[in-house]
Every structure is written in structure tokens, then in C-alpha cells.
Amino acid sequence: MTEQISQRSSSSGPFSRGLVQVFTGDGKGKTTAALGAVIRALGHGLKVCVVFFMKGDYPYGECKILSQLPNVKIARFGSQQFIDPTNIKPEEKEQARQALAAAREAVLSGSYDLVVLDEVNLAVAWQLVELDKVIKLIGDKPRNVELILTGRKADTKLIQLADLVTEMLKIKHPYDEGTKARKGIEY
Amino acid sequence: MTEQISQRSSSSGPFSRGLVQVFTGDGKGKTTAALGAVIRALGHGLKVCVVFFMKGDYPYGECKILSQLPNVKIARFGSQQFIDPTNIKPEEKEQARQALAAAREAVLSGSYDLVVLDEVNLAVAWQLVELDKVIKLIGDKPRNVELILTGRKADTKLIQLADLVTEMLKIKHPYDEGTKARKGIEY
Numbered sequence: 001m002t003e004q005i006s007q008r009s010s011s012s013g014p015f016s017r018g019l020v021q022v023f024t025g026d027g028k029g030k031t032t033a034a035l036g037a038v039i040r041a042l043g044h045g046l047k048v049c050v051v052f053f054m055k056g057d058y059p060y061g062e063c064k065i066l067s068q069l070p071n072v073k074i075a076r077f078g079s080q081q082f083i084d085p086t087n088i089k090p091e092e093k094e095q096a097r098q099a100l101a102a103a104r105e106a107v108l109s110g111s112y113d114l115v116v117l118d119e120v121n122l123a124v125a126w127q128l129v130e131l132d133k134v135i136k137l138i139g140d141k142p143r144n145v146e147l148i149l150t151g152r153k154a155d156t157k158l159i160q161l162a163d164l165v166t167e168m169l170k171i172k173h174p175y176d177e178g179t180k181a182r183k184g185i186e187y
Numbered sequence: 188m189t190e191q192i193s194q195r196s197s198s199s200g201p202f203s204r205g206l207v208q209v210f211t212g213d214g215k216g217k218t219t220a221a222l223g224a225v226i227r228a229l230g231h232g233l234k235v236c237v238v239f240f241m242k243g244d245y246p247y248g249e250c251k252i253l254s255q256l257p258n259v260k261i262a263r264f265g266s267q268q269f270i271d272p273t274n275i276k277p278e279e280k281e282q283a284r285q286a287l288a289a290a291r292e293a294v295l296s297g298s299y300d301l302v303v304l305d306e307v308n309l310a311v312a313w314q315l316v317e318l319d320k321v322i323k324l325i326g327d328k329p330r331n332v333e334l335i336l337t338g339r340k341a342d343t344k345l346i347q348l349a350d351l352v353t354e355m356l357k358i359k360h361p362y363d364e365g366t367k368a369r370k371g372i373e374y
Binding site for chain 2: 019021022023025027028029030031032033034035036037039040041042043044045046061062063064065066069113114146159162163164165166167168169170171172173174183184185187
């Protein structure tokens with residue numbers, strides 16, 4: 001780990017060292033934390049790509065705003081249905097494969113300073129994408145690219161490889177009391 | 188708590204019930220999660236006010252982007268210096284008092300669907316603002332206004348009053364290994 005960090009530290013990009021960040025856990029705020037990081041990066045003129053795994057055509061409010069901003073590319077993959085992890089369909093795997101391919105292209109392109117792989121942790125946990133391919137992407141990442149991986153159930157290997165890991169811990173959540181997801185807040 | 192929720196549930200605003208959310212803990216992602224929530228809300232045409240406690244004129248990248256968007260008001264308070272909690276200055280208290288007053292005005296104005304009080308938890312913990320005043324603000328909040336309180340060391344009373352609480356738990360952080368805050372990522 002220490003060796004990896006020092007290897008990355010000689011970049012000439014906007015980041016002297018692009019880190020791998022993981023936001024995981026059952027609590028709220030993983031995707032929104034990544035989106036906030038995007039806004040912060042854009043505010044400093046950085047270029048950003050956000051790849052949404054498993055979110056398809058769902059009318060997420062954030063996409064509307066992000067797509068209006070310069071220097072950000074949004075790529076959404078997945079069906080409009082929520083995925084049943086006990087019954088993964090071939091087209092869901094194919095969508096996830098395409099998402100990872102798009103993420104890989106973005107990371108290696110040299111066009112982006114920050115690449116967000118939203119829900120990739122859960123996509124790995126549900127075996128929609130192969131863990132080894134995500135590990136390879138982290139290993140192949142140019143030194144100056146910052147990578148943010150979000151989603152519940154982050155694999156311990158991803159946590160080991162990451163530089164910065166935050167677990168969003170659910171202390172209290174109104175879903176537990178029967179409140180449904182609300183437009184403009186949860187999506 | 189249950190009673191409070193049911194009292195709030197008959198609103199006619201964009202939210203049938205505006206919640207009180209708390210993002211706390213030592214991990215990364217509290218402010219960015221709130222900012223992501225702002226983007227999401229704006230994407231649905233909601234009106235948002237973000238009050239930054241203790242951040243002053245610091246050139247936070249996110250402010251540049253947010254201030255370019257419609258339907259969002261940004262109010263920043265605090266000196267440019269980081270605050271030493273063992274040596275709170277009168278002007279720091281005054282700035283925090285003004286921040287809370289601005290937050291109160293925004294919450295009660297009827298002009299905003301979502302109000303973010305960034306770093307208010309820490310401002311309370313450091314006794315820059317009185318806990319009772321924040322509790323009163325939560326109590327006086329119109330039913331349809333969503334409130335997000337961020338910052339480390341959230342008081343247990345605020346956690347009790349909140350509907351949704353997430354602790355950002357630091358699993359791994361490069362600061363621990365001596366990495367400094369990086370422009371475009373941490374601020």
C-alpha cells in the first residue's frame with residue numbers, strides 16, 4: 001500500500017497523486033457524497049466522468065443538473081427495474097459489463113481528472129461485474145486520476161486497495177419506520 | 188419521535204414530510220453528501236439554501252459551481268482561519284451566530300424546500316452556537332422543509348431529534364499517512 005502511494009506521487013496532473021476513494025455502508029450519502037465531490041472538482045475546473053452502474057433511465061434529479069454543467073460526462077447503465085440479486089438477468093450483467101467498459105475507457109483516456117463508479121461496489125457484490133476487473137482497473141489507473149467507488153458491500157480487497165475509505169453507517173433511517181423514497185431527496 | 192413525524196406528515200409542500208437529516212462522524216463525505224443532496228433537489232426544481240458555518244472566504248470549489256445554478260442561495264460565514272476549539276474568539280462566535288440567524292431566516296421564510304446547515308454540528312460541539320437554538324430551529328421548522336445538518340460530533344440531542352442520521356465512519360484516510368488536503372478534492 002505504502003509502495004503504491006509513493007509510486008503514484010510523481011504525477012504532473014492536477015492531482016500530484018490521484019487517490020482511490022471508497023464510499024460504502026448501509027447509510028445514506030454514498031452517491032450524494034460522490035456527487036458533492038464532483039461539484040467540488042468542477043468548481044476547480046477539473047474534468048469529471050460519472051458512470052452510474054445499475055441506474056438505467058431512472059429520472060435521477062442529479063443527472064439533470066450535472067448534464068447542464070461543463071466538463072462533466074454522465075454515463076448511465078442498467079435497466080429501469082431494481083435488480084433482484086437472487087435472480088440476476090443476462091441483460092443486467094451485460095449492462096454492468098458495459099458500465100465497467102465505459103469506466104475503464106474514461107479512466108485510461110486521459111480526458112478526466114476524476115472518475116466516479118457509482119454503485120460499482122454492489123455490482124461486484126452481486127457478481128454483475130468481476131472483482132478482478134475492478135482490481136485491474138485500479139491497478140491500471142494513471143497516477144493523476146482520482147477514482148471514487150460507491151455502493152454497499154464493498155469487497156475487502158477493494159477496501160485494501162483504496163487510499164481513503166468511508167463507511168456510511170446507518171444510525172437512524174426513516175425507511176425503517178415505513179417512509180418511502182421521496183423524489184428530490186432520495187432520487 | 189413518532190409523534191413528531193406524524194405531525195409533519197400533512198404538509199402540502201413538495202415534500203409531504205420534510206425530514207431532519209444529520210451527517211456526522213470523522214469520515215469523509217459529510218459536506219459532499221449534503222452538496223450531492225442539493226444537486227439532487229435542484230434537479231427536481233426544488234429551492235435550496237446552503238449556510239456554511241465556519242468556512243468564511245475559503246475558496247471552496249463547490250461554491251463556484253453552486254452559485255452558478257438557479258434556485259440555490261449560498262451563505263458563508265466564519266473567518267478564513269481554521270478555528271482553534273481551545274481558543275474560540277468573540278468574532279468567531281459572532282460569525283456563527285449570524286450563520287444560525289441566516290439559517291433560521293431561510294428555514295422560516297417559506298422560500299426554500301431544503302436548507303443545509305453545513306458544519307453546524309461542530310459549531311454546537313465547540314460552543315460557537317447554542318444547542319438549544321438549533322433544537323428550537325428544528326422544532327420551529329415548517330413541516331415541508333427538509334433540513335440537513337452536517338459536521339463531526341453531532342450532539343446526541345440532535346441525533347434524537349433527527350429523522351435520518353448517517354455516521355461517516357473513517358475506515359482508512361490518507362491524512363493518517365501524512366497526505367495534505369488537495370485542492371479540488373478536499374476543498
